[in-house]
Amino acid sequence: MKETEELPKKGYAVIRCHDGVIVARLHTFPECERALMYRRGDEVSFMPLQPDEIVGTPTLFTLMLERAGYRVSQNSVTLPS
Incomplete structure (x- = not known):
């Protein structure tokens, strides 16, 4: 059986x-x-989210648009510069 790391005496641990x-x-x-939560090696940071903010992948948003009746094709969106 693999030995797990020891938990810190104070603070929090993400396991x-x-x-x-x-x-x-x-x-x-x-x-x-x-x-x-973002993690890069041992460095961890948090970004609070507002109640109206939605988090998802581009695939999620594409599926949401398609289910709402929109046709989504690759490179069909132009973002303002």
């Missing part, structure tokens, strides 16, 4: 469930309803 590895250690945790 990957399938193998028990601690992927992030935090001194504090965001005080908000929802937040995105």
